[in-house]
Every structure is written in C-alpha cells, then in structure tokens.
Amino acid sequence: xxxxxxxxxxxxxxxxxxxxxxxxxxxxxxxxxxxxxxxxxxxxxxxxxxxxxxxxxxxxxxxxxxxxxxxxxxxxxxxxxxxxxxxxxxxxxxxxxxxxxxxxxxxxxxxxxxxxxxxxxxxxxxxxxxxxxxxxxxxxxxxxxxxxxxxxxxxxxxxxxxxxxxxxxxxxxxxxxxxxxxxxxxxxxxxxxxxxxxxxxxxxxxxxxxxxxxxxxxxxxxxxxxxxxxxxxxxxx
Amino acid sequence: xxxxxxxxxxxxxxxxxxxxxxxxxxxxxxxxxxxxxxxxxxxxxxxxxxxxxxxxxxxxxxxxxxxxxxxxxxxxxxxxxxxxxxxxxxxxxxxxxxxxxxxxxxxxxxxx
Numbered sequence: 001x002x003x004x005x006x007x008x009x010x011x012x013x014x015x016x017x018x019x020x021x022x023x024x025x026x027x028x029x030x031x032x033x034x035x036x037x038x039x040x041x042x043x044x045x046x047x048x049x050x051x052x053x054x055x056x057x058x059x060x061x062x063x064x065x066x067x068x069x070x071x072x073x074x075x076x077x078x079x080x081x082x083x084x085x086x087x088x089x090x091x092x093x094x095x096x097x098x099x100x101x102x103x104x105x106x107x108x109x110x111x112x113x114x115x116x117x118x119x120x121x122x123x124x125x126x127x128x129x130x131x132x133x134x135x136x137x138x139x140x141x142x143x144x145x146x147x148x149x150x151x152x153x154x155x156x157x158x159x160x161x162x163x164x165x166x167x168x169x170x171x172x173x174x175x176x177x178x179x180x181x182x183x184x185x186x187x188x189x190x191x192x193x194x195x196x197x198x199x200x201x202x203x204x205x206x207x208x209x210x211x212x213x214x215x216x217x218x219x220x221x222x223x224x225x226x227x228x229x230x231x232x233x234x235x236x237x
Numbered sequence: 238x239x240x241x242x243x244x245x246x247x248x249x250x251x252x253x254x255x256x257x258x259x260x261x262x263x264x265x266x267x268x269x270x271x272x273x274x275x276x277x278x279x280x281x282x283x284x285x286x287x288x289x290x291x292x293x294x295x296x297x298x299x300x301x302x303x304x305x306x307x308x309x310x311x312x313x314x315x316x317x318x319x320x321x322x323x324x325x326x327x328x329x330x331x332x333x334x335x336x337x338x339x340x341x342x343x344x345x346x347x348x349x
Contacts, residue, residue: 160316194243195315225247232244 057148117184151207167207167217174220299340
C-alpha cells in the first residue's frame with residue numbers, strides 16, 4: 001500500500017505545518033485523509049465537517065493552495081508527487097489548526113441585507129413568480145449557495161480590503177434584489193454600493209472559478225452594479 | 238464619501254473608459270498613418286495648428302484620462318497602502334487636476 005505525505009497546518013496564525021503519513025486508499029477524499037489523521041494519528045487535530053456529501057458547506061479548507069470542499073475532493077485530483085498540503089481557509093481569522101472563524105463571513109451577509117423582507121402576510125394569496133421571468137432566472141442562478149466560504153477565501157479583493165463584503169454576501173443580496181416578493185430593495189442596494197460593496201469587485205472571477213456549486217458571484221456583482229447605478233439615477237438611494 | 242458618491246465615481250470611470258477606448262484607437266490609427274512619410278515636429282504642428290477638430294479631440298482625451306486615472310489610483314492606494322478618508326480624496330482630486338492642467342496645456346501648445 002502506498003503512502004501519502006500530508007502537511008497539515010497546526011496551531012493559530014503563528015503556527016506551522018506538521019507532517020503526517022497516511023495510507024493511500026482508492027476513492028479517498030481529502031476529508032478522509034484529515035479524518036484518518038485525527039482518529040488514528042493525532043486526536044488533538046481540530047477541523048470542521050458535518051454532512052460529508054457536499055450539502056452543508058462546513059468542510060472547506062485550502063488544499064494544495066486552493067480553497068475546496070474537502071469532502072468532494074478526491075486525493076487523486078489534487079495530489080502532487082504523493083504529497084498533500086491542507087491548510088485553513090484564507091481571508092478568515094484562524095481559531096486553531098484547520099478551523100477558520102466564519103463569523104465575519106456571515107456578519108457580512110447580514111451587513112449586505114441578506115435577510116428576506118416580506119411584502120405580504122400569511123393571510124394574503126401566494127405570490128405568483130413566473131418561472132421564465134428574468135427576475136426568477138437571476139435569482140435561480142445564485143440561490144443554491146450553501147455558504148461554504150470557498151469564494152470568500154479565493155477573493156483577492158477581500159485580502160486587500162477587509163471591509164469588502166465578499167462574493168457570497170453580494171450573491172445573496174442579488175438573489176434578493178431579483179426576488180419580486182422582497183420589500184427591502186432600496187436599503188439593500190444602499191448597503192451593497194460603494195467601496196465596501198459591489199463596486200470594489202475587480203472581476204478577477206476567482207469566486208466563479210472556484211465555486212463548488214458552479215455559481216457565478218461575478219455575474220451577481222455585475223447585476224448589483226447595474227441596479228445600484230439605476231437606483232442612484234432614480235434617486236432611490 | 239457616501240455610497241451614492243462612490244457609485245458616481247464608478248460610473249464616471251466606466252464612461253471615461255468608453256471614451257478612452259475610442260480616443261486611443263483614433264490616436265493610434267492617426268499615429269500609424271501619419272508617420273508613414275517620416276515624423277517631424279513641423280509635420281505634426283501643420284496638422285494640429287489652428288485645428289478645432291484635433292483640439293477638441295485631444296481635450297476630450299485629456300479630460301477622460303483626468304477622470305479615469307485618478308479613480309483607479311484611488312482604489313490602488315486604498316487597497317495596497319490602506320489609505321482611507323480625507324487624505325485619499327485630496328490626493329485623488331490633486332492628481333485629477335494635475336493631469337487636466339498639464340494635459341490641456343500640452344494640447345493648447347500644439348493647437349495655438
């Protein structure tokens with residue numbers, strides 16, 4: 001049986017990589033490797049996972065320099081010379097080992113007015129949203145985000161500008177701007193405009209390139225740029 | 238600066254970029270066409286002297302640069318050096334005015 005040489009980040013921001021040797025198995029995922037280390041080699045290793053099948057978004061880490069879901073990444077896809085390097089997500093404070101602090105990531109969803117604001121009550125008729133309408137299609141394009149943080153960790157603008165809301169929060173805002181039932185359009189557009197919002201995006205498209213759900217936050221951000229400009233011209237924000 | 242002001246800055250940079258794309262193309266095509274028989278200061282001045290058309294064209298070109306470049310520079314200073322606030326706005330406006338004044342002076346020099 002061949003062996004994988006795995007370097008895993010240990011400790012906080014001032015920590016270092018620690019080497020482990022892990023048995024190479026068929027159809028082995030990076031999450032399998034990390035789990036093997038924690039269960040067989042060093043039980044103090046901290047990492048985060050839940051569903052193991054690409055639904056929960058909690059196991060994202062930096063694997064050989066790229067942010068990925070470890071549960072859906074086969075070792076064979078990313079391995080270089082039987083070696084693997086696993087680190088926590090970039091652009092987020094580090095708690096310990098492979099666990100990044102996701103608070104600022106989700107706080108920015110709230111700052112981008114990521115909450116739906118209803119315009120009707122349960123006593124009203126159901127809203128009718130035509131499946132083929134442009135708004136429904138725009139919302140559909142971004143609605144499957146599960147908040148894993150891969151886009152946020154891959155975004156250079158986040159690393160240069162700590163106030164930047166980031167691709168996921170802006171994508172969420174765009175799905176709500178596109179939601180014809182929502183009643184907070186103006187305040188949401190005001191929240192996502194400017195230097196901390198959509199206008200800081202450089203259109204590098206790293207978020208779109210690396211999103212495991214194949215969502216394009218870049219397109220969502222472009223939509224927000226158009227919508228905010230229209231809102232400013234109309235005097236809505 | 239307000240979010241509204243930042244949206245205007247973004248729009249100004251986009252609109253000036255469209256103008257620059259046009260101006261750069263006209264400038265380069267003219268340049269390539271004009272130097273076919275050799276290039277001299279006298280030849281350039283003969284083309285531009287007292288020309289309202291070229292004067293207007295290059296004045297628009299200079300003003301588009303004066304709008305476009307400082308807004309980009311503002312972003313670079315904010316992202317790379319962490320500049321924020323009033324100092325950043327002052328530098329941006331200063332660079333815009335410097336480009337506009339020096340550029341328009343150069344245009345005037347070949348037109349007048």
